[in-house]
Amino acid sequence: MGVYTATALISVVVVLALELLWWRTGILTTWRYWLAMAIVLGFQVPVDGWLTKLSDPIVLYAEGDMTGVRAPWDIPIEDFAFGFGMVTLAMALWVRESRRETA
Incomplete structure (x- = not known):
């Protein structure tokens, strides 16, 4: 397994572990999250496709x-893993922090 592939997979595993085992924001079960991911993909595919x-x-x-x-x-599938990890991390942290501020 190459370094880029391993790093991409590790990023997904770490973000999912943080969300599911520690933060538990529940974003992965919301339609808003999946709508946001669809929007991200809608932009990622043409831009990443052009770049790669x-x-x-x-x-x-x-x-x-x-x-x-x-x-x-021609988009490397690892780019989708990194995109998933990055956007999920940002959204989970956003939700987690907003809940801490209102508590």
Whole structure:
């Protein structure tokens, strides 16, 4: 397993563990969260696709550090894992902090 793949998977596992075992904000069970994720994907796919297209890439990856699986438009699947982790972390922290302020 490449470094980029391992880091992407670790980011997802860590964020999910924090949310499910410690913070327990419940965001993963809300329609708002999944709507936000759909909106993020709606922007991530065209932008990431443009940045990573194999025909003329702006961002280059070391192929040995990844799975090599790309979809759609040449987007490395690891980018979706990082996006999920980053957005979920930000949203969970936002909800957690807002609850602490009102308590």
